[in-house]
Amino acid sequence: MTFGIRNIVGIHRLHTGEIDYSTPLIFKTYFQWSYWKQKAFDYLIWCHLAHALDFSVALLCWLWIFPITFTEANEWHIKWVSRVFLYNIACEFIVYSFWHWMTYGRTSPYPKGPLHGKKYNSINQYEEENQHHLLREVTFTTLGWLQSAFVQCIFMWLWASGRLPYYSDFWSRPYFSMFILLSVTFWREFHFYWVHRFMHPWWSVQNGLCQGDIGAFLYRHFHSLHHQSRNPGPWSGLSMHPIEHFIYYTCAYFPLLFLCHPLHFLYAKFHADIAPIGGHDGYADPAGGADFHYLHHAFFECNYGVPLIDFDRLFGTYKEFVKKSSLNDQQTNKLL
């Protein structure tokens, strides 16, 4: 889940003492709606609106970076490649740093205020001595963005050199274009569950990380790096081993299978780059509110997916979030 204007305004409202800090900005009566009306809204509208930031970054890339790079992309050249990489790295540091500042920044007023009470684990993982969580997370997150920028360059080169077909007029196929665009959110959740589940032990962990279990092998050698962020923060989401980055970013490789507009690829790519921020920030609403994935980091063998497509309930790995009143930080830390 990406953060958005709703989260920024919500944190500020909470900080300034407003009781109704969670009231939606547009659909203000949402919490009074019936269960099914809420579900219909969540699956038809909100799941897309919640990724407005990812889409905005993709759209800006298409409208600004493509016109100044794509005409040269039929051949590899440092000039257009460096522009693509610069755009990606600039987006990383603007978007990630902003949310880190909002939720953990030493100069930010918010983490010291009422927002602190919303933290799932009240210990600030970035102030623990000799842990260097932030350095590790920023380093591996940056490696992820570098890899996804390289993937973007490869697709631009394939398209511009005529090696891979594409279409450039989005509205020349309005229904198909919109269908693929709106499918990106659901595809990402579907893909994430399966590649993530793939990297945890396939059989019972009671067997240990045994030989012959591919999931156990992948967990031990690659995915365990992501789980070093047991008390996650905004930079934890993309803090992965480069092999895991490779598996994770295959969600954006679908233009290899069928004819697409570059915006479809860019939305999937930037969705994968940015969406993990809110899902890992470690705070309840009005921040990311991702208790579901927080529990995955805290307890490992549960909540592999994202609630939008609930494979965890289907396969019996769903874990309900227990409020702090019954699971205090000391108990949680003992389990970590």
Ligand SMILES: [Zn+2]
């Ligand atoms: Zn995991």
Ligand SMILES: [Zn+2]
């Ligand atoms: Zn995670």
